[in-house]
Amino acid sequence: MGDAVPVSDEDAVRAEILSSATEDLHGVWEAWWIANRLFPTLRLSARLSLAEQALSSLVAGGLVTISRGSWDSQVAMPAEDVRELLREYDTWVASDKADLTFFEATPTGREAYGLPADA
Secondary structure, eight states: OOTTOOOOHHHHHHHHHHHHHHHHHHHHHHHHHHHHOOTTTHHHHHHHHHHHHHHHHHHHTTSEEEEESSSOEEOOHHHHHHHHTSSSGGGGGOOOOSSSEEEEEEEHHHTTTTTTTTT
């Protein structure tokens, strides 16, 4: 029982984001909501930072893709552009504007989560 490996805050957020990403397309702001739900007593900026770091890590690991567009049509963003994109205010705010930012699992991400890659 005492052999449990401690999980960092970022690891916890990353796991929840990947779980959500395997289900459907999500707005990037929902990653922030995950951090808010998991760590409501942290400073607001710390929760945003956790979400940003977790998404960046998932993209770097090839587990999640980031795209821009509308709910009906998105364009995948190159991984090298994601860091800058995640530092923009508009990325983290849900709005009625045409250009929103989304995340979803890659086939590799689905497999890492234990699901078939082709769902």
